[in-house]
Amino acid sequence: MSADASLLMVCAVVVAYLLDLIFGDPMALPHPIVYFGKTISFCEKRMNKGSYRLLKGAVVAVSLIGMVYLLFYLLMLISGKISLLAGAVLTGLFFFYGLANKTLIREGVAVFRVLENDGLEAGRRQLSRIVGRDTSQLGEQQIKKAALETMAENLSDGVVAPVFWFALSGVPGMMAYKMINTLDSMIGYKNDRYIYFGRVAAYIDDVANYFPARLTAILMMLVSGSYRALVFIFKFGKKHSSPNAGYPEAALAGVLNVRFGGPNVYHGKVVDKPFIGETDRPLIYRDVKKTVAVNQAVTAVCIVMCVIVRYIIQW
Numbered sequence: 001m002s003a004d005a006s007l008l009m010v011c012a013v014v015v016a017y018l019l020d021l022i023f024g025d026p027m028a029l030p031h032p033i034v035y036f037g038k039t040i041s042f043c044e045k046r047m048n049k050g051s052y053r054l055l056k057g058a059v060v061a062v063s064l065i066g067m068v069y070l071l072f073y074l075l076m077l078i079s080g081k082i083s084l085l086a087g088a089v090l091t092g093l094f095f096f097y098g099l100a101n102k103t104l105i106r107e108g109v110a111v112f113r114v115l116e117n118d119g120l121e122a123g124r125r126q127l128s129r130i131v132g133r134d135t136s137q138l139g140e141q142q143i144k145k146a147a148l149e150t151m152a153e154n155l156s157d158g159v160v161a162p163v164f165w166f167a168l169s170g171v172p173g174m175m176a177y178k179m180i181n182t183l184d185s186m187i188g189y190k191n192d193r194y195i196y197f198g199r200v201a202a203y204i205d206d207v208a209n210y211f212p213a214r215l216t217a218i219l220m221m222l223v224s225g226s227y228r229a230l231v232f233i234f235k236f237g238k239k240h241s242s243p244n245a246g247y248p249e250a251a252l253a254g255v256l257n258v259r260f261g262g263p264n265v266y267h268g269k270v271v272d273k274p275f276i277g278e279t280d281r282p283l284i285y286r287d288v289k290k291t292v293a294v295n296q297a298v299t300a301v302c303i304v305m306c307v308i309v310r311y312i313i314q315w
Helices: 003-023 032-047 053-082 084-098 101-118 120-127 140-187 199-208 210-224 227-239 246-256 285-312
Strands: 259-266 269-277
Touching: 003 084, 003 101, 003 285, 032 053, 032 084, 032 140, 053 084, 053 140, 053 199, 084 140, 101 120, 101 140, 101 285, 120 140, 140 199, 140 210, 140 246, 140 259, 140 285, 199 210, 210 227, 210 246, 210 285, 227 246, 227 269, 246 259, 246 269, 246 285
Parallel strands: none
Antiparallel strands: 259 269
């Protein structure tokens, strides 16, 4: 790639990052992830029945991920042949769609604000927008804890992981990862309906997030300058039921000096999650503000690292 082409792509990525920083997900515009979800739902309703559900789920997951990668590979190939500007515009557009930091932060902060201004029941409803657990019986501190846990975990899923895969394989890699993550969020549950059909999708998501989750935790520790976060990463990161989610949660627990985890209800079943962290103190609004600062800093560092790895080194 020439210096001019690299510079154009760098500008596209930076502009996309700034647009996400200002606006977040464009709710009024068509979004690829919405169509990913509709496609998954279409396949699940027709395939998740009868015998061989594990095989059917595997075929659906692998096929959809492969088709998304191929579709965006061809799209970027054709746009690049049309002109450098066309390729840069599409790169910026889909990079913008692939990031979710502004929306993540907005939803997490909204839980704290709604809880404070409108009361417990409103806080439960607001939290239910961003978590898969049952929120109907949660108390004030449990709601705040769940919101912060989600902000930590989704910093990996919604920012670091898509940028990581973009740095490795461009828009096709980023969009394929978004399909992987959407599959996991829709069918990757260990309940009666998805235990077989969604098993391969959940495993692929675990593999795709292995390095990004750990990178997220390290970056959270670095941008906060918290030695305790480093200690917690090694002490508590492996204790989560997920092979990946525990690492960013442990890092945030260290940054804030709080304790996450404990039993929760998911889809009608009690899941006894291990505790992550040591200090079981009341959470306050300052904690979410500090989490926002960490998330913003990690996102900015990720963008810089991505630009260096994918474009500047090639000069």
